[in-house]
Each structure stands twice: as structure tokens, then as C-alpha cells.
Amino acid sequence: MNTPKLTAVQGYALVLLRILIGWHFLYEGIIKAYNPSWTSKGYLLSASILKPFFAWLAGDSMISAIDYLNIIGLVAVGISLLIGIKVRWGCIAGMLLLLMYYLAHPPFPGLPQGPAEGSYWVVNKNLIEMAALFVIYLFPLTTIFGLENLFARKKANTTIN
Amino acid sequence: MANDTNNFKRWNRRDILKALGGIPFVGAVWYSGASLAGSAIREKQFLLETLNIKASPPPASGPMSGKPLRIGIIGFGIRGEQLCRALGFASTGWLKDMSDNLAKNPKDTRLTDFKAQENLNVKLAAICDVFDQRAENALKSFNSGDNKIKRFRTHTELINSGEVDAVIIATPDHWHAPISIEALNAGIHVYVEKPMTHNIAETYLLRDTVLKNPKTVFAVGHQHRQTQSFLTAQDVISKNILGHVSLVQTNTNRNDDNGAWQYDIAESASPKTIDWDLFLGNAPREPFNLEHFFRWRKWWAYGSGLSGDLMTHDYDRINCILKMGIPKTVTASGGIYTHRDGRNVPDVMHVNMEFPDFSTGGSQVAGKEKGMTFVYSATLGNQFDRGTVLMGHDGSMDLGNRITVYADPRSTKYAELIKEQRIEAGVPIYQYDPAVNGTDAVTSATAKYFANKGLLWTYRDGKRVDSTFLHLREWLSCIRNGGTPSCSIKEGFEEAISAHMGGLAYKLGRRIEWDAVEQKIIAQPGEDLDAVLLSNT
Numbered sequence: 001m002n003t004p005k006l007t008a009v010q011g012y013a014l015v016l017l018r019i020l021i022g023w024h025f026l027y028e029g030i031i032k033a034y035n036p037s038w039t040s041k042g043y044l045l046s047a048s049i050l051k052p053f054f055a056w057l058a059g060d061s062m063i064s065a066i067d068y069l070n071i072i073g074l075v076a077v078g079i080s081l082l083i084g085i086k087v088r089w090g091c092i093a094g095m096l097l098l099l100m101y102y103l104a105h106p107p108f109p110g111l112p113q114g115p116a117e118g119s120y121w122v123v124n125k126n127l128i129e130m131a132a133l134f135v136i137y138l139f140p141l142t143t144i145f146g147l148e149n150l151f152a153r154k155k156a157n158t159t160i161n
Numbered sequence: 162m163a164n165d166t167n168n169f170k171r172w173n174r175r176d177i178l179k180a181l182g183g184i185p186f187v188g189a190v191w192y193s194g195a196s197l198a199g200s201a202i203r204e205k206q207f208l209l210e211t212l213n214i215k216a217s218p219p220p221a222s223g224p225m226s227g228k229p230l231r232i233g234i235i236g237f238g239i240r241g242e243q244l245c246r247a248l249g250f251a252s253t254g255w256l257k258d259m260s261d262n263l264a265k266n267p268k269d270t271r272l273t274d275f276k277a278q279e280n281l282n283v284k285l286a287a288i289c290d291v292f293d294q295r296a297e298n299a300l301k302s303f304n305s306g307d308n309k310i311k312r313f314r315t316h317t318e319l320i321n322s323g324e325v326d327a328v329i330i331a332t333p334d335h336w337h338a339p340i341s342i343e344a345l346n347a348g349i350h351v352y353v354e355k356p357m358t359h360n361i362a363e364t365y366l367l368r369d370t371v372l373k374n375p376k377t378v379f380a381v382g383h384q385h386r387q388t389q390s391f392l393t394a395q396d397v398i399s400k401n402i403l404g405h406v407s408l409v410q411t412n413t414n415r416n417d418d419n420g421a422w423q424y425d426i427a428e429s430a431s432p433k434t435i436d437w438d439l440f441l442g443n444a445p446r447e448p449f450n451l452e453h454f455f456r457w458r459k460w461w462a463y464g465s466g467l468s469g470d471l472m473t474h475d476y477d478r479i480n481c482i483l484k485m486g487i488p489k490t491v492t493a494s495g496g497i498y499t500h501r502d503g504r505n506v507p508d509v510m511h512v513n514m515e516f517p518d519f520s521t522g523g524s525q526v527a528g529k530e531k532g533m534t535f536v537y538s539a540t541l542g543n544q545f546d547r548g549t550v551l552m553g554h555d556g557s558m559d560l561g562n563r564i565t566v567y568a569d570p571r572s573t574k575y576a577e578l579i580k581e582q583r584i585e586a587g588v589p590i591y592q593y594d595p596a597v598n599g600t601d602a603v604t605s606a607t608a609k610y611f612a613n614k615g616l617l618w619t620y621r622d623g624k625r626v627d628s629t630f631l632h633l634r635e636w637l638s639c640i641r642n643g644g645t646p647s648c649s650i651k652e653g654f655e656e657a658i659s660a661h662m663g664g665l666a667y668k669l670g671r672r673i674e675w676d677a678v679e680q681k682i683i684a685q686p687g688e689d690l691d692a693v694l695l696s697n698t
Contacts, residue, residue, distance in 0.1 A: 019183070019186060022183075022186070023186065023190055026187065026190045026191065026194070027190050027193070027194050029194075030190065030191055030194030030195055030198070031194045031197065031198050033198075034194065034195050034198030034199060034202070035198050035201070035202065036202070078187075078190070079187055082183040082186045082187050082190070083181075083183035083184055083186075083187060084183055143179075144179065145179055145182055145183065146179070146180065146183060147180055147181065147183065149176070149179050149180040150180040150181075
């Protein structure tokens with residue numbers, strides 16, 4: 001792994017970012033997983049662009065699978081980032097999920113914004129979190145903090161021996 | 162094995178922390194999320210169990226099997242066409258418009274929905290309309306290989322032709338009762354549009370006729386009775402969830418010419434194509450007048466104004482839930498403020514109905530609460546949605562296709578729960594949306610947003626169902642399988658008398674009183690209430 005030359009503080013800052021995003025994903029996934037009446041149907045049906053695509057996802061034949069995949073995705077990405085395993089895959093999956101959320105309700109001028117706690121134009125928190133995941137993708141830093149540390153060390157030891 | 166031991170020996174506490182440090186985070190987030198979601202579900206369950214509201218759709222009407230029923234249509238105007246569509250017969254003009262619309266907008270489901278509608282096993286056997294163009298339109302549209310339709314010049318000929326089992330009456334209001342009475346006396350089943358009658362005298366006459374002819378099935382066209390949520394709303398009242406309801410607010414807000422009865426005038430209309438005398442019937446003589454013919458709802462001589470035309474919908478909807486019957490007194494006010502076009506019925510109107518002895522129950526000391534006001538407030542110059550709300554000491558119920566119940570912050574019944582913050586003011590304690598097939602307590606702002614936009618709408622068996630279709634189906638089922646329609650003579654009588662009291666209160670500018678023992682509206686000495694109601698002043 002091409003660990004870049006970072007100062008210790010820079011490294012810890014990036015690890016902190018990874019933990020915070022992992023925390024966010026995992027919590028969103030768990031809240032949905034433990035609420036039997038939760039469904040993404042309303043969110044998908046109210047999409048402001050690419051309506052046929054989102055309506056297809058929200059259709060009767062698809063919606064349970066979509067809800068299930070969303071929960072699994074959120075939890076898996078959260079665990080991956082928090083414990084530091086397969087982080088790059090976690091980042092890709094997380095970015096894909098965020099891209100879907102972003103595209104369903106993009107903060108483009110002229111489109112209805114729906115319920116939001118702030119004001120956004122083109123850039124919103126989904127997009128920023130997506131960019132942050134891209135940074136993590138480039139600097140997973142599992143050797144500083146993460147389970148992969150263990151495998152990396154084992155692998156290294158094996159080579160030495 | 163030796164290597165493994167070596168590996169572990171090389172590990173210090175710092176390495177283990179770096180490798181496994183994320184796991185406690187996973188545990189903490191997981192535990193916190195699961196316990197929060199769990200407690201929210203328990204709270205929701207607790208509220209639902211406390212309220213114990215039974216959410217149920219109205220029972221389905223019986224089978225449509227057997228010999229096809231032969232239906233006669235009396236009046237094939239705007240409403241007549243809609244009723245025929247609900248029976249499964251669409252005019253060629255409508256079918257063409259809808260297929261053009263579908264070509265322009267593939268999301269327009271009206272044609273698809275119509276085609277998917279259940280077959281009610283009826284024949285449209287006869288048509289009667291005083292305007293040639295309309296009658297011919299029906300003949301042209303509905304004469305097919307398996308449906309033969311015949312035109313009759315008058316309703317009397319149609320009723321006595323021996324070619325119909327039942328009639329649907331969609332004429333101007335002043336013809337509702339006379340045609341219903343004639344049909345019932347001839348043993349023909351009747352579905353009549355609202356308001357059931359146009360004056361007081363014929364309201365009694367029609368009631369007597371229905372009671373004298375128990376074998377004929379009589380229904381009034383208040384399709385709101387089929388609203389899925391009404392049984393659930395009845396349960397909310399019977400379980401005393403709202404406490405003593407002191408005020409019911411209902412409204413009409415419309416802001417377009419069509420909504421103000423300013424309908425199109427057909428080019429082919431003339432004294433040659435319209436049987437003007439038959440149109441007038443028992444109305445005051447008037448020279449041929451296209452405006453009166455096509456826009457009859459604007460005159461007391463043929464229509465019933467806001468109180469008869471639109472308030473009856475709201476009154477019947479509430480009467481269906483509360484069964485409060487005829488009010489003791491009625492006051493009204495209003496005027497012609499938005500469409501000063503020569504009409505003589507008001508376009509802004511407020512009717513207050515008093516029910517001093519009525520109570521839905523209460524939660525406070527006995528005797529403290531009794532009596533209720535029903536308010537109907539309407540304008541044809543604004544379409545802000547004010548909602549239908551039943552207001553009780555313990556809660557309010559917002560009534561539509563969805564039902565939303567809010568606890569009142571000063572409620573006696575929920576005082577403890579409010580204090581414990583298990584109930585929050587402004588957050589619904591109960592929501593029933595037949596469209597999402599379930600119940601929900603404590604909804605979020607987001608869920609409300611989606612629901613309000615109508616996005617959570619669903620369909621019965623995958624199809625959108627029209628309430629007029631369900632109402633007609635119920636009537637046909639009673640003819641075939643027995644039973645009484647949900648809006649029959651008792652409900653129609655209460656609707657008609659209440660509407661007439663509203664019209665009289667507006668016209669006379671005084672409080673109109675109902676004598677429940679004598680079963681009559683109290684008149685001043687020498688006063689002819691029907692003459693007042695029908696007069697064009």
C-alpha cells in the first residue's frame with residue numbers, strides 16, 4: 001500500500017474523518033433496520049429528476065429489495081469505515097449510495113427541494129460527504145487505525161520470515 | 162505455529178488498539194441506534210394500544226351476478242355522463258378526449274382506469290334528456306351489439322315503458338323528487354343525485370313514497386359514504402378519542418368559473434333542440450333562456466345554492482360519522498360577492514347549525530359539556546384548503562381521505578401523557594391513510610410532507626377506484642342481493658331538511674328552528690316556507 005508521507009496529525013485527522021463518516025452511515029442503517037415500517041418508497045417516488053428510474057426502483061416488485069440493499073449498504077459501509085476493513089470498497093459503495101440520494105433530490109435551481117434543514121444550491125451535504133469519501137478512498141490509512149493493520153502486519157511478517 | 166506465537170509476541174497494546182479500536186465504535190453506534198429505534202417503536206405501540214382505534218375499510222358490496230339490470234338515465238349532462246362512466250359506459254367524445262390526452266401524456270391514467278373498472282353487469286336501456294344533443298350523444302355512444310338503448314321524450318314514458326328496472330336521476334334539483342316519486346310508485350329502483358329534494362313539502366312526500374314501496378331500493382348520490390376512512394373515523398368517535406366535540410368545521414373553497422357553475426353553452430342549443438317546458442317543470446314560467454338552462458345551479462328556481470348543492474356533501478359526510486341528525490336551529494349569512502353575473506344564489510355563504518343536545522362523550526365532570534355547532538363556510542372566490550376538522554376537548558380530527566388525530570394541549574384525558582412528554586402538541590397521535598394500508602402514530606415532518614403531496618397513494622387491487630363507482634355498486638348490490646344503501650331515505654331526509662333550513666336562514670336572515678317532535682321546520686304565522694325557499698329573490 002502506497003502510504004503517502006503525512007505528518008502524524010494529518011493522518012489522525014483523516015482517520016477522524018473516516019470514523020465520523022462511518023459512524024453516520026452505520027447509525028442511518030441501524031435506525032432503518034430496526035424500524036419495520038421504514039421504506040424509501042416516498043423518497044424515491046418524490047424524485048425530482050430521472051423520475052422513471054426512481055419510480056421503477058419504488059415499484060412493488062423492487063421496493064423491498066431496494067430497502068434491504070440500502071440498509072445492508074449503509075451498515076456495511078459504516079462498519080468498513082469504522083473498523084478499517086476493505087475501506088476502499090466501502091468508500092466506493094458509500095459514494096454510490098450518496099450519488100443515488102443526491103440524484104433523487106438534487107439541489108438544482110428550479111427543482112422542488114423538499115424538507116431540508118438548510119439552504120443549498122448545487123452543493124449539498126450528500127455531495128460533500130461523497131467528496132469526503134473520495135478523500136478517504138485516496139487515504140484509507142488502515143495501518144494507522146484499522147483491522148487491516150493486523151493482516152498487513154501478518155503479511156509483512158510472513159515475508160520477513 | 163512458531164511464527165504465529167512470534168507474531169503475537171511482537172504485538173504491543175498500542176498495535177492492538179490501532180487494529181481493533183474501531184470495534185467499540187461499531188458496538189456503541191449499533192446499540193444506540195437499536196435502542197432508540199426500539200423505544201420509538203414501543204412508544205408508537207403504546208399510543209396505538211392506548212387509543213385502540215380499529216382501522217377498517219367499509220364492507221365490500223355483494224356480487225354483481227345474475228340477469229343484467231336494465232338502467233334508465235334521466236338527465237345526461239355533466240353529472241349524468243360521469244354516472245354512466247361509473248356504470249361502465251363512456252361517451253364516444255370522452256373516449257376520444259381521453260385517448261388524445263393519453264397520447265400527449267402517457268401518465269394520464271383515466272382511460273386505463275376506466276377500462277380496468279369492474280363490469281357491473283348492467284345494460285343502459287333507456288335515456289331521457291330534454292336537450293336533443295345530449296340524448297343523441299347517449300344513443301350514439303351506447304348503442305352497440307350487446308347494448309340497445311332507446312330514447313324517451315319524457316321521464317314518465319321512460320319509467321312506464323317496462324324496459325327499465327332502475328333509474329338514475331341526474332337532472333336539475335327541482336326535478337329530483339318528482340321523478341323519484343313517479344319511479345318509486347311504478348316499482349322502479351331509484352338512484353337520485355343530491356340534494357335529495359328542492360323544497361320542504363316534497364321531502365315529506367318522497368319519504369312517504371319510499372316507505373310505502375319497501376321493495377324498491379332508493380339511494381341518494383352522496384358518494385362520500387364510500388370514503389375508505391369513514392368507518393375508522395366512526396371508531397375514533399365511538400372510542401371517545403376526541404372527548405366532547407363542540408365544533409365541526411367544514412368548507413368549500415373554489416376559485417374558477419366551472420366551480421362557480423359557469424358552464425359552457427352548447428352551440429346547437431335552441432328552442433328547437435330543447436324541450437323548454439319540460440325543463441321548467443314545476444319552476445316558475447320563464448321565457449326560453451340558455452343561461453338558465455345550462456347554468457341552472459345559479460338560480461333558486463332550479464338549483465339550491467351553496468347550501469343545497471355543496472354543503473350537503475359536507476353535512477352528509479359528518480352525519481355519516483356522528484349521526485347527529487337534523488339541527489335544532491340554523492343561522493346563515495353571505496352574499497353574491499365573487500360572481501356578480503345575474504345569479505341569485507350566494508357565492509359566499511356561512512351556515513351555522515346548532516345541536517344543543519348532542520354530545521360525542523366527554524372526559525370531564527358529568528354535565529359540564531353538551532352541545533355542538535356545525536359550521537359550513539364557503540367561497541367561490543378562493544381555493545385555499547381549510548380542511549374538515551372535528552374539534553373536541555381532548556383532541557382534533559382532520560378528516561379527509563386520510564384521518565389525522567392531534568391531542569389537544571389542554572386535554573384532560575391526555576394530561577398525564579402530555580406531562581410525561583409521551584404526547585407532543587402539534588404532532589399527530591394517530592394517522593390513518595387507507596392508501597398506505599396501515600396505521601401510524603407519531604409521524605415525522607418528512608412523512609407528512611410526502612403524504613400531503615399525495616405520493617403515498619395506492620390503489621385497490623392495483624387500480625384507482627372512483628367513489629361514485631363504489632356508491633353505484635352498493636345500490637346495485639342492494640337491488641340484487643338485498644339490504645339498504647348507506648345513504649337512503651333516512652339520511653336523505655336529514656340532508657334535505659338541513660339544507661333547506663340553511664337556505665331559509667340565508668333568505669329570511671333569521672334563525673330557523675326545527676321542531677323535532679312535530680318533525681317540521683317552524684314557520685311564522687302565515688309564512689309559506691316553500692315559497693320563500695323557491696323564490697328568485
